[in-house]
Amino acid sequence: MAIFSVCEAADKQPPNIVLLFIDDWAWNGSPVPMDDAMENSRMPVLQMPNVERLAREGMKFRNAYASPQCSPSRVCIQTGMSSPRSGYTVFMNDHGQEYYDEKGYKGFPVVPCISDMTIDENAVTIPEALKPLGYVSAHIGKWHMRGDPGDEGYVLHDGDTSNTPGNTLPDNAKQRLPDDLTDPKLMFSVTEKAIGFMEDQVKARQPFYLQISHYAMHEGRECLPATREKYVRHPAVQAYYEKLGTTAEEVTRKSDPAIWLGMGEDLDGRIGVVLDRIEALGIEGNTYVIMVSDNGYRHSFLPGLTQPHHGAKWWVWQGGIRVPMIVKGPGIEAGSAFDGNVINYDLLPTFVDWAGGDPESLKQIDGVSLASYMAGTVPNKDFLHRNLYFHYPHYRSGMPHSAVVSGDRKLLHFYDRPDVPMLFDLSIDMGEVHNIAETHADQHQQVYDQMMSYFEQVGARIPKPNPDYDAEVYKQAKEYDERVQWGAFEGSRHLEEDEK
Incomplete structure (x- = not known):
């Protein structure tokens, strides 16, 4: 029974849209297989019945993509722009080139780029x-784009939040879970505040967009103590303790997989509360729910x-860059799956389409509406083979590089090694083990030219060779071996042991 009565014309009202935005969550980070033919496309240890419920009631996306870091991904969603177009490609370097000099990147092979620091006022x-x-x-929860969410049109929000509020425990690697x-x-x-917003809008018979941006699953690890206890005796968790040479009683919070797993289960419970309240409010038949991660991750x-x-x-x-994504709502077949490539900057035009607007009216964006595909339209070749662009012209643990995904092909370009063309066939090589650029030189050149032409068109910042490159300085960096x-x-x- 609905908590609030819904007017007879409610089904004619524009649909509500709820985005469940999860932080740092791998494509294979839930018990839902993102590819039914791949056992390692899910995490069976983790119990998330409400995420599984979403998959049963909606559509899962086998090939959903995002940015490689959270802040650019958030900007992509808000603006419908790719990161190279928006210029917001990383959060960290808010001091320009001086940031990289201070961090010890001065003698590295290329001169990395600066990034925009806020959403463009014209977006x-x-x-x-x-x-x-x-x-x-x-917008409830983590913002992490700088600036005021109210300036972007949000009537209710938590301000310019970063990861900090979500880390409710002291940053102490040795601390135990209280x-x-x-x-x-x-x-x-966060969930309670979001539900209050939904209830207010239903009372007012007001269509709404609600973005619940969770701080989970970002480090540091936090969960209810009782939830952790459900996982500490799991054989896989016990094996990990043994590998570390510790026990469930002695392991530190930062190293404890039981806390990470507990965090996932607690998050699933909050997702379930939102789904249940949507149903109780009588708006389930007129509400889209999207669950997606902000970037790829490595839960190993x-x-x-x-x-x-x-x-x-x-x-x-x-x-x-590959992330889990599930969507349920009006006209979406329960238990369905979509194999075409989709990306976070497709969400804005999709929302406009659902709301009854014209996605084509949005100018200077890169996304396309997915609404018709979710309703069952078979995508054409233009959609299936469109270029998706990824641009990370920075150092941190990684290095300046870019990529294009087009159908089953993927091009990578490392700015420190422009002499090494890279192309992969994702249909048979999801792990990107075999570089086929040498045997598909024409195809590589075509996609590379398209990428550089696009970068020039949108004004993307491109790293340059460093005239002060010092190989010895570079080798001394702590991330050198990984790079x-x-x-x-x-x-x-060489195929790493955990990539099979």
């Missing part, structure tokens, strides 16, 4: 696009959990 964001269509919008923790990663209070702490992808967050290898291992290569790379 049309989700609330600004939906307001003329009669919507009111709220027994009195009741709101890990603020997921309970459990023995036996093999990884389908190479790389991790901060890299444009598949491990950094060599995860950088450009010819032929076939």
Whole structure:
């Protein structure tokens, strides 16, 4: 029974849109297989019945993509722009070139780029696009784009939040999980505030957009103590303790997989509360729910959990950009799946389409509406083979590099090794083990030229060779071995043990 009565014309009202935005969550980070034919496209240890419920009731996306770091991904969603177009390609370097000099990048092979620091004032964001269509919008939880969410049209929000509020425990690697923790990663209070917004809009018979941007699953690890206890005796968790030479009683919070797994289960419970309240409010038949991660990740702490992808967050290898995504709502077939490539900057035009607007009216964006495909339209070749662009012209644990995904083909370009062309066939090589650029030189050149032409068209910043490059300085960097291992290569790379 609905908590509030719904008017007879409710089914004619524009649909509500709820985005469940999860932080740092790998493509294979839930018990839902993103590819039914791949056992390692899921994490069976983790219990998430509500995420499984979403998959049963909606459509899962086998090939969903995002940015390799959270802040650019958030800007992509808000603006419908790719990162190279928006210029917001990383969060960290808010001091320009001086940041890289201070961090010890001065003698590295290329001169990295600076990044925009806020959403462009001329960009049309989700609330600004939906307001003329009669919507009111709220953003609850992690913002992490600098600036004021209210300036982008959100009537309810938590301000310019970063990761900090979600880390409710002191940043102490040796600290244990306290027994009195009741709101890990603020997921309970974030959910309560979001539900209050939904209830207010239903009372007012007002269509709404609600973005619930959780601080989970970002490090540091937090969960309810009782949830952790469900996982500490799991054989895989016990095996990990043994590998570390510790026990469930002695392991530190930062190293404890039981806390990470507990965080996932607690998050799933909050997702379930939102789904249940949507149903109780009588709006389930007129509400879209999207669950997606902000970037790829690498959850490799459990023995036996093999990884389908190479790389991790901060890299444009598949491990950094491929994400889980599930959508349910009016006209979406329950238990369905979509295999075409989709990306986070498709969401804004999709929302406008759902709201009854014209996605074509959005100018200077890169996304396309997915609404018709979710309703069952078979995508044509133009959609299936469109170019998706990824651009990370920076150093951190990674290095300046870019990528294009087009159908089953993927091009990577490392700016420190422009002499090494890289091309992969994802249909048979999801792990990006075999570089086929040498045997498909024409195809590589075509996609590379398209990428550089696009970068020039949108004004993307491109790293330049460093005239002060010092190989010895570069080798002394603590991330040097990983950069060599995860950088450009010819032929076939050595397959790491956990990528099978």
